[in-house]
Amino acid sequence: MDSVNGASRSNETQSANASDPAQATPTASELREDELRETLRENPQAVAALDRLVADRNFAQLTDEQKVESLNSFAAAPNAATASYLQGAAELSLNPQATPSGLTPDAGTLTLDGVTYGIEQGRLLDAQGRTVGTIRNDGSLQLAVETAPRSVYDNISTRVQLQELDGTQMRNVLDLHAADPRGRLDNPNLNQEVANRVTAVIEQARREGMNMRVDTAYRSFPEQDALYAQGRTAPGNRVTNARGGQSWHNYGVAVDVVFNDANGRPSWAETNNWDRYGQIAVSQGLEWGGNWQGLVDRPHVEYHPGFDAGDARHMQQSHRQGGLEAVWDRMGIGQRP
Ligand SMILES: [Zn+2]
Known part of the structure; x- marks a missing residue:
């Protein structure tokens, strides 16, 4: 040794x-x-x-x-x-004469702003196999047409897979799928402060190699009622004890984040690193469902300054009177014009 x-x-x-x-x-x-x-x-x-x-x-x-x-x-x-x-x-x-192979990925793929590139020895290749840029294992990349480098960690929509040759096998050293494929964080019914905090959580998780994605965010009252019916008057397992108006999701201040599996599909597997995700979420000031007694909900995070987890039901009157804005104003997280 x-x-x-x-x-x-x-x-x-x-x-x-x-x-x-x-x-x-x-x-x-x-x-x-x-x-x-x-x-x-x-x-x-x-x-x-x-x-x-x-x-x-x-x-x-x-x-x-x-x-x-x-x-x-x-x-x-x-x-x-x-x-x-x-x-x-x-x-x-x-050794300044050395040409270390570790600096750049040997293989992989990158999807940036909707365009997919192949990766070969640190070169970004377009669909025709032409070199159109470079990428390094520290995540920095530069397209030939651009004047400044950027980072794969800057945008949670980036799909990046970096591989290193390990003996005769390619090993993934970074494998992140687009984190919000359905644009749930961009929904105007989701509070901006909440969207920002959740984005920061996902960014940090991705920097740590955790392949995470948004599952659900805002949920309307009828959608919540339909979910409540599941396992009661409708088929399926019970997944919530909250009816329409009783969940923080209904007020745009709760988000469920899960992991991507190797194929980029949502995964709720026990083996996922939920504890580190929860730790990062709490460090961003969010309440994490993994810390709850009773119905533990590890993908779930919520943000409601001045109120408790069980207070969502008390927001219904404000919501009736002034919609989501009125609810957010009560918590002091109203949208900026
Ligand atoms: Zn949730």
Whole structure:
């Protein structure tokens, strides 16, 4: 095992370090690494990417200052593609003559603003196979016709799959489908403040390699009544205890976010990383249904400053009098003109 490997470092006994005062105090990069591990604790795939980076022999040879810099770059988008890029960057900084393969994806696809490109050795190819731009594993890309680079993480509608050759097999290092294919966050009946917060949650999740998508957002009273009937007077399983006017979805301040499976279809699987999603949602000031007692609803997030989860039913009178705007005004999140 590599002795400078970050994973093995934590396994070393303290007594081994105690005999060497120079090693007793953690370096800045070790502290930064520990901090990152703590932040990403609930996201095993991000931690695995960090393990891969710090175990890299080029990374291990960087100065401590360079390591901190590299870890800070990793923190901006902690996923396997970023780790590959930073391994390549470490190799290049040690040997400027090197041509590291980790800097750019070996294969993949990108769909940007409705146009799909193939990816080959960091080149973006159009439908005719012509090179029309470049893409790197840190997520930055540039089309030849554009004057400035952009990032795959800037727009949650971007479909991106970056692959690295691992032995003889292509391995996905980033695989994100469009996060709001039905434009639910753009529905004018969804409060803008809520849409912004949910977008920020999905952006962060995507940076961490979590392939998420909006399932439902605004739901009208009749739609809510139809859902309530399910498992009662209509076929199917019971999915809600709220009738029309009793759910925050009916007031445009609740959204259900799920995961994409490998084929870009919505997935509610237990194995999805719901805990990290909930953690990110809470950090954006949203109430997460995964924290509820009783009917746990892990895809669900809602935002209603000044009110409790069970207060939705009390909004009906405001809604009757002044529609959604009146409800939002009561919470101080009215739409800006
Ligand atoms: Zn919901």
